[in-house]
Amino acid sequence: MSKFETPFRALIACRTDEQRSNFIAHALDFDLVCTADTLEVAERRIRSAIKSYIEFGLESGWGEYIEFAAPQEFWEAAFEDGRPMTAMPPILLDHNKCFLIQVQEGIEHPTDEPALAFG
Numbered sequence: 001m002s003k004f005e006t007p008f009r010a011l012i013a014c015r016t017d018e019q020r021s022n023f024i025a026h027a028l029d030f031d032l033v034c035t036a037d038t039l040e041v042a043e044r045r046i047r048s049a050i051k052s053y054i055e056f057g058l059e060s061g062w063g064e065y066i067e068f069a070a071p072q073e074f075w076e077a078a079f080e081d082g083r084p085m086t087a088m089p090p091i092l093l094d095h096n097k098c099f100l101i102q103v104q105e106g107i108e109h110p111t112d113e114p115a116l117a118f119g
Contacts, residue, residue: 004057004066008098012046012088013078014039015105028078030054031070043088047100051091054098078103 010029017024023039025046026032030053034045057066069075088100 003063004054005063010050010098010100011075011078012043012100012102013074013105014042014102026070026074028070028074029067031068043102047088047091050098050100051093054091054093058094077105080105 008029010027013026013028015024015026016022017035022035022037023042025034025036025039025042027046027050030050032046032049032053034042034049036042036045054066057063083103083105086102086104088102090097090099
């Protein structure tokens with residue numbers, strides 16, 4: 001296992017739950033999940049969770065264990081049907097950055113940010 005290094009990029013998959021009543025933000029590189037009533041709050045919560053998770057891991061000397069990918073099925077769902085990806089503002093980590101890329105799964109009102117073209 002390699003030691004966690006910055007700058008780093010992380011993929012956030014955002015979707016609604018089965019009842020379409022909550023938004024779910026899933027940081028696939030760390031298998032962290034946050035939910036909220038709105039997409040904006042879910043995004044804010046996952047950003048905070050990622051920052052806290054990385055900082056705690058680095059401060060505790062657990063650099064080789066920080067990357068903990070979600071199961072393959074979540075990665076496959078995120079990239080299904082060539083969904084557009086959106087760059088999010090990076091998370092600042094001790095004079096370095098964790099770059100975030102968001103993919104939205106089945107959310108009918110995408111963000112106003114321009115999509116990134118991959119492929």
